[in-house]
Amino acid sequence: MKLGFSPQEEAFRAECADWLQAQMTGEFRDIRGITTLTAKAERRKEWEQHLGEHGWSCIGWPKAWGGRDATLAEQVIFAEEYARAGVPGRVNHIGIELAGPTILAFGTEEQKRRFLPGIAAGSTIFCQGFSEPGAGSDLASVRTKGRLEGGEWVVNGQKIWTSLAHISDWIFVVTRTEDGSKGPKGLTFLMMPLDQPGIEVRGITQINGDAEFNETFFTDARCPADSMIGGVGDGWKIAMGLLAFERGVSTLGQQMAFRNELDEIIAAARANGAAGDPLIRQRIARAEIGLRLMRYGALRMLSNTDHSKIDGAALTYKIQWATWRRSLGELAMDVLGQAGEIAEGEAYEWGTLPNLFLYSRADTIYGGTNQIQRNLIAERGLALPREPRGDL
Amino acid sequence: MDFRFTDDQLLLATSVREYLAGTHGTQVLRRLDEQGNRDPAIWQGLVDMGLTGVLVPEALGGLGMGLVEAALIAVECGRACLAEPLVDTAFVAAPWLVREGRTDAIAGIVDGSRKIVPAHAINPWLADGEGARLQSVDPLRNLTTAPHDASEDPYLLDLGALMSAAQLVGIADAMLEQATDYAKLRSQFGQPIGAFQAIKHQLASCMVAIEFARPVVWRAAAALQAGGAHAATHVSHAKLAATDAAMLTAETAIQVHGAMGYTYEVDLHFWMKRAWALSGAWGSRAFHVRRLDEAVIGGTIPIGPEHTFA
Structure with missing residues (x-):
């Protein structure tokens, strides 16, 4: 076990942070802090291309295909700094995190040549x-x-x-x-x-x-x-291989985004006095513990280098984060109180915390519902008999 | 103690339920959402049923009923996700104004010409008030900023909290019904998803929460009607139990609907958003827990064998 980062890794962190923050205070300041995947789509596509031009779009990919051969630690660091700088989510995250790795793993050389440069450059979404x-x-x-x-x-x-x-x-x-x-x-x-x-x-x-x-x-x-x-x-085999990528490095950057959300809740609780309520204080403390649990769980999951096997950490990760974040949305609403009921303007558009509450309703559903996750944990992790099914 | 209702009370609740089921279905919610969310015809229908006069004394032209009857009707308003301010006007404002001796507005309430939503200091927003409209998460709820001279009367607060609790029970009922229907229709892995215990048990847990909230709301209505020393405690208990039941059911109903539950095109979200709005209105969870803990630990509620469940 080696906790913490080396001096070289810390230097890499500084490089990431400097570059990302420069973009978010400079040319791309208009997209900083956007929390939905749909707002300013055209500018977000330009951002994908900007990342590609500067070699930051897919750092974990091989250099030959536009990546940096970044180590796992470096990918973690980049994902963390990306979220910390308030950079909005990648509109091409499916390309970078799922399609690209799938083509790298299962595609022919011709397919790699056909698809990977465009994905890396941010021009193929x-x-x-x-x-x-x-x-x-x-x-x-x-x-x-x-x-x-x-x-x-x-x-x-x-x-x-x-x-x-x-x-x-x-x-x-x-x-x-x-x-x-x-x-x-x-x-x-x-x-x-x-x-x-x-x-x-x-x-x-x-x-x-x-x-x-x-x-x-x-x-x-x-x-x-x-x-x-x-x-x-071979479709099922490829699809399942792809879904394993979904449990990959992106989870760590996701945690930095969660960190930002929890920090915003704490700031709101301090500002409106909710932090004086012992029930709220305890829930904030428990949210903090939950976030740390996930971080250590994800680091453990990523340190499993034998990806042919799904270990306990990988099997339990989705339900843990999704349930945690759904609770975080409920905490956000209880902290905001009735102020959370009101949109920011006249339109039906929501600030970060009300949107967290609404959006996190989907977290326990997409990518395998909590119920499917529990069945997987029970059947693959605990080798319990399979769920009875109807006639297919 | 007798928790049974009279035939008249049950008939009243059933007739309101059937009326709203027939005239205020989901297609009406959709129309209100798309074309402006208040409809004089819906309001007039409620007035014609006499619902605006339920809590108004007969001497003032009303039906002279009590808070238990009103709570039963409020459950039905929640079940129908009724947008018109019937509960606020007839079950919160009317009894409060009567108690205050401010009877000049009562005739207007009964004949439907006045919609009154009283401002209380605990609510930052006023539903269906005058002034610039704020966009609520509940698209059928019209909010404005509350005036500075809002009342601080605890009786008004208790009325508002009780009637929110009653609506939340009806909202929870409606969401559980929708989720249960969906679990019977939707098939995956070759069978209706409701056949899987993972779904069944979640829905059963909602039913437990709702069934144990329901009598607490009745108890609170009877206590506030009787004006007992502990009425406020019962109201807080009701608001908490109904809020918890409704929020659990909202969360579960979305989950059971899967991704469909997260869409605007499935009707469920209207109830979920109303549940959210009413959970916060008339005293947050924290406020009502505090009233309870002050009563229990602070000694307002006498404890000991001779005072059982006062």
């Missing part, structure tokens, strides 16, 4: 086409169909909850390519350009009035035959 109206928690029951026809994949069906599809360039889609197959068999993983007549994107408004998600409809949508990652029928 990706979104994710997994869930369907009938395939949410039961992800393996996807019904969107793909068939090969004249050297192209032709796709028909519907995806849902495709975050940021309306500003994306490409979508990766899990399709059912074997007629009559069920569950995880017979699925194929395709990369498709969004800008084509066969794809229609419709926004879904959320409870906070924002519209980050979409429904994405495929009607004879097309992509070249070699846009398939892995082989025909």
